Amino acid sequence: MTYIGNKSDLRVVGTRPDRPDGVDKVTGRAIYGADFRLAGQLVGRILRSPHAHAKIIKIDTSKARALPGVKAVMTAQDMPNITSEESFVGEGPTNFRDQSLNVMARDKVLYEGHAVAAVAAMSPSIAEAALALIEVTYEVLPHVIDVEEAMAPGAPILDETLFTAGVDPKPTTPSNIAKKIILKSGDIDAGFAKADIIAEGRYVTAAVHQAYIEPHACVATIGADGQATVYASSQGHFMIRAFCAKLLGMEISNIRVIPLEIGGGFGGKTIVYLEPVALTLSKMAGKPVKLVMTREEVFRASGPTSGAVVEVKMGAMKDGTIVAAQAVLKYQAGAFPGSPVQPGLMCAFAMYDIPNVHLTGYDVISNRAKVAAYRAPGAPISSYAAEQVVDDLARQLGMDAITIREKNAAKAGTKTVYGVTFPEIGYEAVLAAAKSHAHWKAPLGKNQGRGIATGFWFNIGGESSASVFVNEDGSVSVVSGSPDIGGSRASMAMMAAEVLGIPVANVRPIIGDTASIGFTNVTGGSRVTYATGMATVQATEKVIEQLKQRAAMIWDISPDAVDWKDGQAVPAGANAGGFDPLSLAAIAAKAGKTGGPIGSEVSVNAQGAGPGFGAHICDVEVDRETGQTTILRYTAIQDVGRAIHPSYVEGQIQGGAVQGIGWALNEEYIYDAKGKMDNAGFLDYRVPVASDLPMIEAVLVEVPNTRHPFGVRGVGEVPIVPPMAAIGNAVRDAIGIRMHSLPMSPPKVRKALDSGQG
Amino acid sequence: MSGLSYTAPSTISEAVALLANEAGLAKVMSGGTDLLVQMKIGRLKPSLIVDTKKIPGMIGIREIGGCFVIGAATSGALMGEHAGLVAAWPGVVEATNLIGSTQVQGRASLAGNLCNASPGADSPPAMIAAGAIAVIAGPNGTREVPVEAIVTAPGRTSLGKGEFITEFRLPKKAARSGDAYLRFIPRTEMDIAVVGCGIAVTLDAAGVCVAAKVSLGAVAPTQLVVAGAAAALIGNKLTDAVLAKLDAECQAVCKPINDKRGTIEYRTKVAGVLARRVAAIAFQRAGA
Numbered sequence A: 001m002t003y004i005g006n007k008s009d010l011r012v013v014g015t016r017p018d019r020p021d022g023v024d025k026v027t028g029r030a031i032y033g034a035d036f037r038l039a040g041q042l043v044g045r046i047l048r049s050p051h052a053h054a055k056i057i058k059i060d061t062s063k064a065r066a067l068p069g070v071k072a073v074m075t076a077q078d079m080p081n082i083t084s085e086e087s088f089v090g091e092g093p094t095n096f097r098d099q100s101l102n103v104m105a106r107d108k109v110l111y112e113g114h115a116v117a118a119v120a121a122m123s124p125s126i127a128e129a130a131l132a133l134i135e136v137t138y139e140v141l142p143h144v145i146d147v148e149e150a151m152a153p154g155a156p157i158l159d160e161t162l163f164t165a166g167v168d169p170k171p172t173t174p175s176n177i178a179k180k181i182i183l184k185s186g187d188i189d190a191g192f193a194k195a196d197i198i199a200e201g202r203y204v205t206a207a208v209h210q211a212y213i214e215p216h217a218c219v220a221t222i223g224a225d226g227q228a229t230v231y232a233s234s235q236g237h238f239m240i241r242a243f244c245a246k247l248l249g250m251e252i253s254n255i256r257v258i259p260l261e262i263g264g265g266f267g268g269k270t271i272v273y274l275e276p277v278a279l280t281l282s283k284m285a286g287k288p289v290k291l292v293m294t295r296e297e298v299f300r301a302s303g304p305t306s307g308a309v310v311e312v313k314m315g316a317m318k319d320g321t322i323v324a325a326q327a328v329l330k331y332q333a334g335a336f337p338g339s340p341v342q343p344g345l346m347c348a349f350a351m352y353d354i355p356n357v358h359l360t361g362y363d364v365i366s367n368r369a370k371v372a373a374y375r376a377p378g379a380p381i382s383s384y385a386a387e388q389v390v391d392d393l394a395r396q397l398g399m400d401a402i403t404i405r406e407k408n409a410a411k412a413g414t415k416t417v418y419g420v421t422f423p424e425i426g427y428e429a430v431l432a433a434a435k436s437h438a439h440w441k442a443p444l445g446k447n448q449g450r451g452i453a454t455g456f457w458f459n460i461g462g463e464s465s466a467s468v469f470v471n472e473d474g475s476v477s478v479v480s481g482s483p484d485i486g487g488s489r490a491s492m493a494m495m496a497a498e499v500l501g502i503p504v505a506n507v508r509p510i511i512g513d514t515a516s517i518g519f520t521n522v523t524g525g526s527r528v529t530y531a532t533g534m535a536t537v538q539a540t541e542k543v544i545e546q547l548k549q550r551a552a553m554i555w556d557i558s559p560d561a562v563d564w565k566d567g568q569a570v571p572a573g574a575n576a577g578g579f580d581p582l583s584l585a586a587i588a589a590k591a592g593k594t595g596g597p598i599g600s601e602v603s604v605n606a607q608g609a610g611p612g613f614g615a616h617i618c619d620v621e622v623d624r625e626t627g628q629t630t631i632l633r634y635t636a637i638q639d640v641g642r643a644i645h646p647s648y649v650e651g652q653i654q655g656g657a658v659q660g661i662g663w664a665l666n667e668e669y670i671y672d673a674k675g676k677m678d679n680a681g682f683l684d685y686r687v688p689v690a691s692d693l694p695m696i697e698a699v700l701v702e703v704p705n706t707r708h709p710f711g712v713r714g715v716g717e718v719p720i721v722p723p724m725a726a727i728g729n730a731v732r733d734a735i736g737i738r739m740h741s742l743p744m745s746p747p748k749v750r751k752a753l754d755s756g757q758g
Numbered sequence B: 001m002s003g004l005s006y007t008a009p010s011t012i013s014e015a016v017a018l019l020a021n022e023a024g025l026a027k028v029m030s031g032g033t034d035l036l037v038q039m040k041i042g043r044l045k046p047s048l049i050v051d052t053k054k055i056p057g058m059i060g061i062r063e064i065g066g067c068f069v070i071g072a073a074t075s076g077a078l079m080g081e082h083a084g085l086v087a088a089w090p091g092v093v094e095a096t097n098l099i100g101s102t103q104v105q106g107r108a109s110l111a112g113n114l115c116n117a118s119p120g121a122d123s124p125p126a127m128i129a130a131g132a133i134a135v136i137a138g139p140n141g142t143r144e145v146p147v148e149a150i151v152t153a154p155g156r157t158s159l160g161k162g163e164f165i166t167e168f169r170l171p172k173k174a175a176r177s178g179d180a181y182l183r184f185i186p187r188t189e190m191d192i193a194v195v196g197c198g199i200a201v202t203l204d205a206a207g208v209c210v211a212a213k214v215s216l217g218a219v220a221p222t223q224l225v226v227a228g229a230a231a232a233l234i235g236n237k238l239t240d241a242v243l244a245k246l247d248a249e250c251q252a253v254c255k256p257i258n259d260k261r262g263t264i265e266y267r268t269k270v271a272g273v274l275a276r277r278v279a280a281i282a283f284q285r286a287g288a
């Protein structure tokens, strides 16, 4: 059924009730990964490589084992040596063998911070002492950090068995280029030949971390019968179960994963680092083992997203029609293949209807931590370059930066370079909202500039399960398999309440563990409110069917003669009989006599997620003497389909914008000459602090996605796509110089001002 | 897993004896916002911590005949709340109040900030510009030295075994004088100075500078006293030419390092920029 209809008919959806998880979070009662403990648990610690690239000659753990209080010491030898196999667990394709080698290095360490051994001990100090007693003999190898250096002939090779995929004929020498991808449409040369003007640029981005506040943490316990339980905060407890089963050669049914509250993930918690280690240690020690990363470990050993080099060239006609667009993307994958270069290619020009497009992508490994998903993986990087080139086209033409985008805007029926034809989308509505927003016309002062950039993300559906139960007193429980990282419990409760016609306060939403709800994909790809929401709505509708049947039974009429209205069963019409309405509570009270408990579980593989588009307008002021950029005003406009809980939708948009501001201005992985990360902490890895930011104004445009009962589109990823280009365009406007690399940190901007070149 | 003892004596002489007699590494603790962090990351492994906060006088601010005596362990928050101190030495207070966040302000002290001996510490340049004196207790009694004589190299001080700072003295503020401090950081807070600059000036009735002291932080292994910069100010009003000379003098003495927080080139340029901006504030506070 659809409930899109008239927005004013909705009573719960679109309102802003307090979030069900709010009180626990602000009072400290919520149990996050590191808060959980089991009786008798041991302290786990991981020994990590001090080298960027080295052969492991020998690991001697005998002294550590002999230390009193040490209960287990493990290396990769204690895990199965699994063969190469593609995996679609988590967000984006990976390889089980790579995952295994990333969790614990076997023959080689590929980055500083790569795990080589682990211990479980009676106390933190014993565990630390045990780590110091493990003797690892390395043969240090030359390393490579930079993406283009890794691609160059003669670069240190990380994996002798890796040959570039996607080139013909198949290469005979190994390479750090895991894959070359080409996407094209039309005829690029003919396109450029038609162009009156050309704009182009080479842009460099730094690797940046998701920087979730909560470090990875878990407790694992495995009994003598092989029954394992893992307590962990993640973006997908079914993901943890699948990886642990595969990496440890266990049966899925023998692993139960219980989700704990999650303190941010942004994509970075869609793969495992600790859980297989904790399980292995627990098995060896016969006790529960807890592992918690330090912030330093989070930076050094968990996934940032790619740094990259992106070259973009675009051609337009005098009237602003873009006729050709070309890009080459070189993305760092970290130590194992799997950068988000593919979505980077797909998203680069997705906002536009361009006849001739040619995109080349390279997935490149180097001696860095393996990248993990980060909000709209890949898209912010390519858009950062493409949207500045569009800005340059507009400047050359003397055209308004929104007008040129309107002129080329993708709309329903536009065929993308990757073959999909867009259904109804809100890009034009977003541009119109941007153009009419007061911000676009507001006056600017000296050394100030304004920029706009737009962005696209697919949003996905996928497998989700939800169950809805009516409790004995008529209150309702909603259980889903989706970890809540963005307010999804609130949204599930609200959708169920809306469909049932009851107050949201009567609905309690929780997250079920892997043994108590059907399979559910990770919370990622902006899929939960869409797909899990769909499962929740369908389960609620099934419950209503049952409620109608029960009412029919009580009234002794046909179920067809019962309607469900405003949270009550009512006779469908005059012919049905003159019965007083039966409330949910009244029906629940009689459930035992009418057939037993009322409830339903629905599992879906949701298709038809609605593409999302956003436009960000940003004003900056640049201090020409220090090179410091201050964000003065920021407006983020986005088509959200329909906002179930507008505050959390705005929160997603604000959060994405803020992470983008950090990416644009100060965040970067800094390496020393030995290939070691030099800023593995929040002091020198500079995420924005509150005082750096103006209030981010989020403007919600609602073009409903007709394939969701309430019109939902995903909202969590689009908002990190435009910020870097919007800020880049604003800085260009303020100082007259185009900056070509991220972050646009004060020393870089000052240097550009001194040299006249960015 | 060697042991760690913690003690909080109630007299200066007790503290001196504890520090002097400890065979292992003894560390004085004021707020602990540097010390505990360094212990946590394993950089420091003391065997004894002597917490000075229980010693009378270590926390608190006294005004004696226009001079200010600030207990060495006094927190930044207490300094910011002391109206008399803020009025007399706004530069010293604003430098101290830049340290960390509200939470850190409740603990962080002048002595800790100075004796941690980080080139990027915020309060030392302001203290040096203001002419602050450190009072040191030790096995051989008490001595008084200017603040610039304490730090000898990153992480090192001129304090001998058993010595610690008990208080700082700020001189009586002269008529028509003013001080100021600014730092440059890439963000707006929770960061370490890429460059810091403290300046104190005294003007005559005509607005001409008669005394000046300029100190730079984060551009050399220790805080610098920039005599050439002070000379550029003395005898002058703050004209564009004087500002340019001040900028050049400050740049000339910089010996920074290239690191993740800033390049040599950048730090040097920004030292000049900050000096100009700080001088403008100090002159204005002095009534120019």
Ligand SMILES: Cc1cc2nc3c(=O)[nH]c(=O)nc-3n(C[C@H](O)[C@H](O)[C@H](O)COP(=O)(O)OP(=O)(O)OC[C@H]3O[C@@H](n4cnc5c(N)ncnc54)[C@H](O)[C@@H]3O)c2cc1C
Residues within 6 Å of the ligand: B027, B028, B029, B030, B031, B032, B033, B034, B035, B036, B037, B052, B072, B073, B098, B099, B100, B101, B104, B107, B108, B109, B110, B111, B112, B113, B114, B115, B116, B120, B121, B122, B123, B159, B163, B164, B165, B166, B190, B191, B192, B193
């Ligand atoms: C989150 C955070 C943010 C920070 N931000 C800043 C900042 O913006 N700017 C800045 O400059 N610093 C900053 N710091 C560093 C620190 O807070 C300051 O240096 C602070 O002033 C140290 O004072 P304390 O009393 O806590 O020192 P402690 O940690 O108690 O001591 C520091 C050192 O001084 C020695 N010491 C302490 N008292 C005495 C004494 N009386 N005599 C001799 N030696 C002594 C100790 O032995 C130790 O070596 C920050 C720290 C944190 C944790």
